[in-house]
Amino acid sequence: MSSDNCTLTNHNTESIWKKECQFEKREQLKNDINADVVIIGAGMAGLLTAFLLKKKGIDAVVLEGNEIASGQTQNTTAKITSQHTLIYDNLLQKFGREKAHLYGMANEAAIQMYADLINEYNISCHFERIPSYVYTKDDVSKIEKEVKAAEECGIKAEFTADTTLPFSIKGAVKFINQAMFNPLEFLQEVTKPLKIYEHTMVKGIEDMVVLTDGGKVKAKEIVVATHYPFINSPGYYFVRMHQERSYALAISNVPMLDGMYKDESQSGYSFRNYKDMIILGGGSHRTGENSSGGKYENLRKAASEYYPESKEVCHWSAQDCHSVDKIPYIGKYAATTPNLYVATGFKKWGMTSSMVSAKILSDKISGNKNPFEEVFDPQRFEVTASMSGLMDETKHTVENLILKKFKIPETKLDEVPNGHGALIEEEGHKIGVYKDIEGQVFTVLAKCTHLGCQLEWNPDELCWECPCHGSRFDYTGALINNPALKSLEREQHN
Template sequence: MTNSKRVPLYPNSLWLKESETTHMPAHSGEDTAEVTITGAGAAGITAAYYLAKAGTKVVLLEAGRVLEGTTGNTTAKISSQHGMVYDELIQNHGREKTSQYFEANEKAISDMRKRVTELNIDCEWEERDAFIYTKSEQQKKVMEQEAEAYRLLNVNGGDALEEHDLPYAVERALVIHDQAQFQPVHYYRALLEEVVRLGGRVYENTRAADVNKSNGKVVVNTNNDSTITSDYLLVTSHFPFNDGMGKYYSRLHVERSYIIGAKVQTMPKHMYISVDTPSRSLRTAKDENGEELLLIGGEGHTSGKNEINTFERYEALRAFGEEYFGLQTVPYRWSAQDMITLDKMPYVGPMTSGEEQIFTATGFMKWGMSNSEAAGKMLADYVLGNENVYKEAFDPTRSELKKKNIQSFAAENMDVGKEMVKGKSNRGDKEKNLENDEGALINTEDGKAGAYRDETGKLYVVDTTCTHMGCDLSWNNAERSWDCPCHGSRFSYDGEVIEGPAVTPLKRKTDLE
């Protein structure tokens, strides 16, 4: 393999460029608002926009940097084509609620399209059709069931075997017309600027640590020892930071997936995702010089559980691009993780049954662009007291779990138990000194610990017990992070929280001595 075809050593999202990032202050002191929103990603910014537009006083908090979480590391397909999901949703929820889910996402696409025009947002919006396909004869029957679901839902699309422009043979394909793709950071940065113009206040490097109620108000305490007191709290922090209230840790499955941005010889026009295993996602995009790239995604697995070197995930995508699309160079590579609910329908609404002040949005099943728009509007409607015909389908307190979902619930929690036991019994991987830019579990006099030696030779050692619920973490060499296989928390090599539900950093070696 030539050097030009190698995958970059460090992750770098196409959407995130230092010159284009938004800098906001950290929150401090005691503060009040009508609505506090935790999580300044797609759903949080969208909810803030709707509320600010209605004249509501909003405070929006981001634990890290604004838009540098999942929203800045997405494939950025704006589509109701969410994989092989509609037949399963009909089986789980019935035709009416499945129709609500589909229509909510279609309306979301339409609303985003209108907003791009109304606010004159330069976000590389491009109309595209979205295809799902299989190369396998065995998957054709499953796709027939999905095609029937399309017919029941009156989807604008259907069978499309003759319409695709992939450079390899396909056994069956379905399409949904009039979908889109865009540059997500450009879009949400413009929306964020509108929130600020309308009086909203935005703070980054401010992690919500806990929440309580006092005198009929919701009080959020942050890691900066600041507080915000408000009438309502919207939790859009990907995995709810206060997840114990609704036991979301037992109701969400966390998956990580990978993307490369490549220059190729053969460029498909439309957006694609395959049914086959491993799945492959395709869309086009432009780099900062206006040159076209092919974004190749896939290689999904449970976060923190990876039987192979995580860097090999990127290599598999590179090899796929080389085999089918004439891959020439790979200037970008990044990854993201998302939540999947037990019954595949997102949770958007009251955090718990009877709750009237604290609401959440999570479980977008890797399809966060249209779902975040729908969720942001729903959350705003809860606060404003507006009717929203889609609320019932997305209600987090729904209880009509089918047998299959109960089995998924049991399996997910049994798996968590196994990970806890396995992690405690495993010894470290290393008895020797680490090489530069190498991380691993090591054996110390005090037992097992996590260590990483950076490129300059500096050593970082942390306790690999997740601060959320005590699972043992695993090393992710591609992202240089410690990842939790139980609930998806992620920590930097020096122990700082990257992704929740954990809110407390790992203990460092100096803390352990």
């Protein structure tokens, strides 16, 4: 099937996928309806779940607060791989061979499911089978351990120091027969038969009734696929996860690579081809912890160093949820919610994790046993593997929690230069101030509307971010990312 709507635009702050692909607009929910299954969130996980349910003869309604694939899905680097950095040695040590093997096989199966769907429906989405590498410039012993661990988990892996990277490395672990694609081209076809309501913000769930700003939806089964779960209790995902941001450039006039690459170090870079371009990624940090900025500039310096003749096509950023034990939460939202499900905590591997989620959840809803569901069960929460991470998340939340009153610090606005944002303390209160390049002032209460954590300014994105749970707001205070559901308190200045 062709992707006739995929035409290049000129907005250089959109991802390369968004620059090239547009979706048909869907209507907003404007009345009360009934549905067998309601899926909240029209990203890759939610849409694939709806699609697989439809293949089983079960119709689902998808509710999206913004537009189709407008969140993390449009900002992914779109690697379809079971190579989730150096994870298999860690999984073997913490969970044992059986669960580590099932984790690997679930993700390998996800790659094949993409290939099968793309072939079955003749989807044109630049899908390509290609090797994936995790490399190191320093400690080769990590790579050697991961090769052995991956093989023990049933994945074909090999050690190599021979790559097409523009610099030398100590070694890399290579997974064969992985894949990459254009995720929005893929979803253009997947979404065609689905019932999707856009610009329909979900406000809550009461007794299996989904409450939105346009109507109520009574459902038999509900899937929360909102990237970060917005229901605090039950589930308590806000103490079991944190969010991280990363940055990417698409650059042209570069030589092509033989595979997808990622540095095992968080400070390193990732690489993949797309058409005649390379997507260069890096700059990871916990959301709300980028006060110094400079992430895009660092990527541009790396691009200039590694590919001196390269030209920037566009740049963008992404946000990822990380569980405390590094395994996604896929299954029942809580032990007490038999008909409410969740899919979250994908880290940087949302493409395979979305397919794993869709398969597990569609099987559960249709009454079928899935061989991988135990590994991803949100109620697993093994104390030996997770408690230290849970304590870290809880500590981070408590340290950043504030409850302040809103007050405009008029006397200190001159301290903020044009084009900058800052926190100003006035009589013990923290106020977020941003001045645009013309000097117009935007003032917000620097307290997250989710659980009250103090927000921090991200100069690369011109937005306020929550270091506790990852909610984000633009400089005017408007909500960008959940789990918060409300915008910030704000004051207009002339």
